[in-house]
Amino acid sequence: MASKFSYEIIHVDKQTGARVGKLTTPHSVITTPVFMPVGTNATVKGLTPEELKDLGAQIILSNTYHLFLRPGTDVLDAAGGVHKFMNWDRSLLTDSGGFQVFSLSKTRKIKEEGVEFASIIDGSKQFISPEKSIAIQNSIGSDIMMAFDECTPPGVKYEYAREAMERTLRWLARCYEVSKDNPDQMLFPIIQGNMFEDLRIESARRTAEYARCGIAIGGLSVGEPKEVMYHMLEIMRPYYPDDQPRYLMGVGSVDCIVEGVVRGVDMFDCVLPTRIARNGTAMTRVGNLNLRNARFVKDFRPLEEGCTCYACRHYSRAYIHHLIGKDEMLGGRLLSIHNIHALMRLTEDIREAIMEDRLMDFRDEWAANWKDKITED
Amino acid sequence: MASKFSYEIIHVDKQTGARVGKLTTPHSVITTPVFMPVGTNATVKGLTPEELKDLGAQIILSNTYHLFLRPGTDVLDAAGGVHKFMNWDRSLLTDSGGFQVFSLSKTRKIKEEGVEFASIIDGSKQFISPEKSIAIQNSIGSDIMMAFDECTPPGVKYEYAREAMERTLRWLARCYEVSKDNPDQMLFPIIQGNMFEDLRIESARRTAEYARCGIAIGGLSVGEPKEVMYHMLEIMRPYYPDDQPRYLMGVGSVDCIVEGVVRGVDMFDCVLPTRIARNGTAMTRVGNLNLRNARFVKDFRPLEEGCTCYACRHYSRAYIHHLIGKDEMLGGRLLSIHNIHALMRLTEDIREAIMEDRLMDFRDEWAANWKDKITED
Numbered sequence: 001m002a003s004k005f006s007y008e009i010i011h012v013d014k015q016t017g018a019r020v021g022k023l024t025t026p027h028s029v030i031t032t033p034v035f036m037p038v039g040t041n042a043t044v045k046g047l048t049p050e051e052l053k054d055l056g057a058q059i060i061l062s063n064t065y066h067l068f069l070r071p072g073t074d075v076l077d078a079a080g081g082v083h084k085f086m087n088w089d090r091s092l093l094t095d096s097g098g099f100q101v102f103s104l105s106k107t108r109k110i111k112e113e114g115v116e117f118a119s120i121i122d123g124s125k126q127f128i129s130p131e132k133s134i135a136i137q138n139s140i141g142s143d144i145m146m147a148f149d150e151c152t153p154p155g156v157k158y159e160y161a162r163e164a165m166e167r168t169l170r171w172l173a174r175c176y177e178v179s180k181d182n183p184d185q186m187l188f189p190i191i192q193g194n195m196f197e198d199l200r201i202e203s204a205r206r207t208a209e210y211a212r213c214g215i216a217i218g219g220l221s222v223g224e225p226k227e228v229m230y231h232m233l234e235i236m237r238p239y240y241p242d243d244q245p246r247y248l249m250g251v252g253s254v255d256c257i258v259e260g261v262v263r264g265v266d267m268f269d270c271v272l273p274t275r276i277a278r279n280g281t282a283m284t285r286v287g288n289l290n291l292r293n294a295r296f297v298k299d300f301r302p303l304e305e306g307c308t309c310y311a312c313r314h315y316s317r318a319y320i321h322h323l324i325g326k327d328e329m330l331g332g333r334l335l336s337i338h339n340i341h342a343l344m345r346l347t348e349d350i351r352e353a354i355m356e357d358r359l360m361d362f363r364d365e366w367a368a369n370w371k372d373k374i375t376e377d
Numbered sequence: 378m379a380s381k382f383s384y385e386i387i388h389v390d391k392q393t394g395a396r397v398g399k400l401t402t403p404h405s406v407i408t409t410p411v412f413m414p415v416g417t418n419a420t421v422k423g424l425t426p427e428e429l430k431d432l433g434a435q436i437i438l439s440n441t442y443h444l445f446l447r448p449g450t451d452v453l454d455a456a457g458g459v460h461k462f463m464n465w466d467r468s469l470l471t472d473s474g475g476f477q478v479f480s481l482s483k484t485r486k487i488k489e490e491g492v493e494f495a496s497i498i499d500g501s502k503q504f505i506s507p508e509k510s511i512a513i514q515n516s517i518g519s520d521i522m523m524a525f526d527e528c529t530p531p532g533v534k535y536e537y538a539r540e541a542m543e544r545t546l547r548w549l550a551r552c553y554e555v556s557k558d559n560p561d562q563m564l565f566p567i568i569q570g571n572m573f574e575d576l577r578i579e580s581a582r583r584t585a586e587y588a589r590c591g592i593a594i595g596g597l598s599v600g601e602p603k604e605v606m607y608h609m610l611e612i613m614r615p616y617y618p619d620d621q622p623r624y625l626m627g628v629g630s631v632d633c634i635v636e637g638v639v640r641g642v643d644m645f646d647c648v649l650p651t652r653i654a655r656n657g658t659a660m661t662r663v664g665n666l667n668l669r670n671a672r673f674v675k676d677f678r679p680l681e682e683g684c685t686c687y688a689c690r691h692y693s694r695a696y697i698h699h700l701i702g703k704d705e706m707l708g709g710r711l712l713s714i715h716n717i718h719a720l721m722r723l724t725e726d727i728r729e730a731i732m733e734d735r736l737m738d739f740r741d742e743w744a745a746n747w748k749d750k751i752t753e754d
C-alpha cells in the first residue's frame with residue numbers, strides 16, 4: 001500500500017536552494033513554503049474553519065498540552081478526534097506538549113521516564129512521557145505528530161544543553177517506536193541543541209535518522225537575537241534530509257519567514273498574527289501598524305493598499321480603530337483575517353519567487369522596504 | 378414625490394388582531410413582526426454584516442449615546458454615516474440616547490433644554506437636547522430615528538412620572554420640528570408614562586399625534602414584573618395608530634416577544650441574544666441552555682435538535698462547552714449566531730401563525746412547553 005504521506009519537490013530556487021514542494025497528508029495537499037495558523041484549543045482564535053479555508057489554509061496547528069488538560073482525551077476520543085470536534089477537514093499538526101511543559105507550567109520535574117508538571121488550569125500534578133504524548137496525539141488524530149522533546153531556554157550551560165539534547169534523542173526513539181506503524185499519523189522528529197553549533201549539528205544529524213516525511217527545528221525564536229537564529233539555521237542546513245520538508249517551530253513574523261525560507265525552511269507556525277491582531281496590530285508587507293494609534297481616527301483607507309482580504313475590501317482603518325478602541329470582538333476578528341491573509345500572501349509571493357529562481361532578489365527588495373514598526377504612512 | 382417610508386398590513390390574525398406587515402425604508406423592506414439585533418457601537422458584537430444578512434436581518438439598531446461619545450459625529454460625518462462606516466446596506470434604527478443618559482451615566486442634570494451628564498468613557502461633562510439627539514442621528518444616517526425622551530424607572534412617584542411624561546412630549550414636539558422635513562429619516566415618537574395606567578393612555582394618545590410611520594413604547598422591561606408589562610401593553614393598545622408599526626423597545630426574550638405580538642406589537646430589539654451568548658447561554662424554543670454546565674462535556678448533540686443555524690449544522694454542545702470554558706471568541710460567536718437565528722425563526726413562526734389565523738393556538742402551544750431555564754434535556 002502506498003503511504004498516505006509524501007513530499008514532492010516541485011522546484012529548487014537557483015539563487016538560494018529554497019524549495020517549492022507538495023506535502024501530502026490523509027487530509028490535504030500542502031504547498032510549501034507554508035505558514036500554518038495556530039488553533040491552540042482546537043480553534044484558531046475568533047475564526048471559523050470556513051474562514052480559514054477562504055484564507056487558503058491547508059493545515060493548522062493544535063496544542064497537545066492544552067487539549068490534554070481541556071477537554072481531555074476521553075472527550076476527544078468520544079468526539080472522534082479534533083478534526084470532527086472542531087469541524088476541520090484539512091490537515092492538522094500537533095506539537096508534542098514538550099514546549100508548553102517547559103514554558104507554561106510553573107513547576108516541573110524532569111525524569112528519564114517523562115516530565116511531571118503542574119497544570120496551568122488548576123495546578124494539579126500531571127505527567128507526560130514520550131509514549132503519553134503520542135497517545136494524546138493519537139486521541140487528537142492529527143495528521144502530523146511532533147516528538148516529545150526538551151526545549152532549553154537561551155543561556156543554559158553547554159553541559160545542560162547536551163544533556164537535554166541527549167534526553168530528547170532518547171525520547172525521540174521512544175516516540176518513534178510507538179508511532180512508526182501508524183499509517184494515518186506521521187511523526188516529525190525535532191532538532192534541539194540550544195545555541196551551540198556543535199550540538200545543533202550533532203542533533204540535526206542524529207535526529208534526521210528518525211525523519212520519514214519531515215523534520216522540525218525546535219528551540220529557536222525563544223528569546224535569542226534573530227541573527228543567532230539565522231546563524232543556527234545556516235549551521236544545520238547541510239544535515240537535513242534533502243527530500244523532506246523542514247519545519248521551523250513557533251516562527252511567524254514576516255522577516256523571520258523570509259529569512260527562514262532563504263535558509264532552507266519549508267514550514268512555519270506561530271500564534272503571532274492572531275495574537276497581535278487581538279491587540280490591535282495589522283501586519284503589512286512593509287511592517288506592523290498599531291491600529292490603536294489616534295492618527296487612524298479619520299483614516300478611511302484600508303489597512304493595506306491593494307490588499308484583497310475581507311477586512312481590506314470592506315472596512316477602513318478608522319472603523320477598525322473604533323472597534324479596537326471599544327474592545328469589540330469584530331476588531332480582533334478583522335485583524336486576524338488580515339494578518340493570516342498577509343502571511344498566506346507572503347508565502348505565495350515567496351513560492352512564486354522560488355519558481356522563477358529569484359528568491360534572493362525578492363528577499364533584498366523586501367528588506368529594503370521593511371520597517372519593524374510603521375509610525376507614519 | 379412618494380415617501381420613502383411606508384407600512385403595509387398584509388394580514389390581521391383573527392384570534393388576536395396581531396398583524397403581519399411590510400415596513401419599507403430607503404434601505405430595505407422589513408417584514409413584521411420583526412426582531413432587530415443590536416449593534417451598540419456600530420457592530421453587532423462578534424458578527425459581520427454578511428452573517429447578519431445570512432441570518433435574515435433586514436434591520437439592526439445602533440446607539441446614539443455610544444456613537445456620540447465614540448467615535449463622535451465628526452468621524453461619522455467624515456465616514457458618510459454608519460451604513461458606510463460599518464458596511465451595512467440594509468435598514469438601521471437608532472435610539473435617541475435618552476435611555477442611556479438615564480441608565481448609564483452616573484450623574485445627570487435634567488433641564489427643559491436637555492440633559493447634562495457625565496460620559497461613561499471618561500466622566501467628561503456632556504449635553505444632549507432633543508435637537509442635538511436628532512443632529513447626532515442625522516450624522517449616523519439611520520433610517521429610523523427615535524425621539525429624545527425621559528425614561529423613568531419603576532417605583533417613581535406618580536407626580537414625577539407625569540412630569541417626565543409631559544417633558545417627553547415637549548421634547549417630542551421639538552424632535553418632530555427638526556425632523557419632519559427629512560425625507561430619508563423617519564422619526565418614531567416614544568410613549569412613556571411609567572406603570573400608571575392613566576399616564577400610559579394619555580401618553581399613547583398624545584404621542585400618536587406625532588407618529589407618521591411608526592410609534593414606540595418605551596419605559597417597559599426596565600425591572601417591573603412581566604405581568605405588569607403585559608398589562609400596560611393591553612392598556613395602551615386601543616390608542617396606537619392602526620396603520621403603523623408598534624415598536625416595543627429593549628425587549629428580546631422569547632416569552633416577551635410571543636406575549637408582545639399577541640398584544641399588538643410589531644417590532645422588538647434587545648442586546649439579550651448576543652449578551653447571553655457571550656456568557657454561554659443558548660436560546661431554544663423551550664427555554665435557555667447554560668452551556669457552561671458540566672453535563673455538556675460529552676454531549677455531541679447540536680445546541681437544538683432540528684435547528685438549521687450554522688452553529689447547529691457544524692458543532693456539538695460538547696465543543697461549544699469547551700470553547701466557552703476556555704473563553705474562546707468562537708464560543709460567543711457561535712452562540713450569538715444561534716440565538717439571533719432562534720429569534721429570527723421565532724418571528725418567522727409567529728408570522729406564519731398570524732397568516733393562518735392561529736396565533737393564539739401557537740402561543741398556547743409554545744407556553745405549554747416553555748421553561749425559563751432548562752436544567753435537563
